[in-house]
Amino acid sequence: MGNQQFLADKIRTQEYHLNMGPQHPATHGVMRMVLKLDGEEIRDVEPVMGYIHRSIEKMSEHITYKQIIHLTDRLDYLSSHQNNEAVALLVEKATGIEVNDRIKVIRTIMSELSRIASHQLWWAVMGMDTGALTTFFYGFRDRELINDIFEETCGSRLTMNYSVIGGVRYDLHENFVKRVKDFIVHFRKKLPEYDQLLSNNVIFRKRTEGIGILTKEQVIAFGMNGPTARASGFVCDIRKKIPYSAYDRVHFEEIMATEGDAFARYKVRILEMWESMRIIEQLIDDIPEGEFKVKTKAVIKLPAGEHLQRVETARGDFGVYAISDGKKNPFRLKFRSPSFANMHGLNKMSEGTKIADLVVNFSTIDVVVPDIDR
């Protein structure tokens, strides 16, 4: 030990910069990071954004509220249903459109299915980032079942565009209830397999436990949210705090952890899949009868002023903030995206860790890059 300390004092290393991305497999898209390194230790991570900036906020100022919904699919494409719902809820709240219970329940079930699908994909890719390729095939095998359910009812697999102002676009397919129940039965058997394969793997545990620790205070200071923040003990579930749709009538636990390391973030997401299944099971048996879409005006104008709606996507608190001047399109529309907020924690997480740990940290905060850049 003393010998090593002696060497560390003797050998001087020089700080150097390394570019990671935008074309890099571990950055989940086109994220670019400039790393300041001392040997292999990370001193500073500087994310360079904008490689997939598509000017969605500016485009929204030129189109009507009904048209904006289809652009929100492309923000966080893994929780596209929740994004659609956010805009729909915003307009419904501002203009006083009342939707019936059937619509609320359908939206909640769809949101939770999206959340499971998103976490499955995250788990698949998380395994791949840490060097376990089998998880990729397991995760995508189970995800395909949810995609089939979406396809049958919404007509699309990924960018559903299903929630519209005043309801949902189509009524549920006749097979919907049966297929969702079949999926839950199937996935309740398969989810323990995930634990066997990855969660209890020694190599995986060693790569994630104690890596990238964030305290609760840091998480709050960075404005982080979603499963990433809940792993550090920050109570921030919008479904509990400001219930929307049918979340006020279902019982579920807000999954919390206190360790704040990469494994805690992993654990929270795995347990969230169990909770999502619990929510779906409570609702799927008695979906209320009624219209699937309330009649609305052809051109919807928001009253002048500021409007805000928050929903909980698979990544955290997604907020839509609109300033209206009483016209059919918003004066300014701001999306408060969870990935962008969670991104800020990466620098603090990675301080003093190795480059390989950066990949793990980046994977556990589960960013979707178009959601950062918008």
Add this chain to the structure above:
Amino acid sequence: MGIEVKKANIETEEKFPGEIIPAGNGGNIVVSKLDDVINWGRKHSLWSLYFGTSCCAIEMMQTGASKTDYSRFGFEVARVTPRQADVIIIAGTITVKMAPVLRRLYDQMAEPKYVIAMGACAVSGGPFYFNSYSVVRGADHVIPVDVYIPGCPPRPEALLDAMFELQNKISNESMRHRVNNNPVDGFDEGTTK
């Protein structure tokens, strides 16, 4: 008597293109065209560059995953460096900031190289065709594209179909006069619409 069962026609491209004649001394004589042999090898070992920028990347990953497993056709080796890749699957939007990067990746690839534009964004800008100030209206403003796939995002089956189309294209190539794509020199960013 009974029903005559016809043997299925398995005269597909997967067979070796040429005639193999036993020479009698344990060896074989192969009679074929050089073009056919090279194209046959080339089209069944297409290594793709992992280039997913947005939503389409998920469907690209799905194509490689369990249900529609594209390794059945020889595409499974996804490379992360352009120097080892034969084909770029542009899965997602190309923005003005990303366009020079894409161009550099393309230039780094070794000949012969192919490009598949997957999804509406890579084909024409897609939903961002109007009113967007930062999206390149189609990847073909930056690099030459061989196969276009419409859809937002396209289904995995559509990507598979595009790969087969690319195989067809490769099988008709000739060493003497290669299909020249007229590379886009000094690309225009295509933002003025």
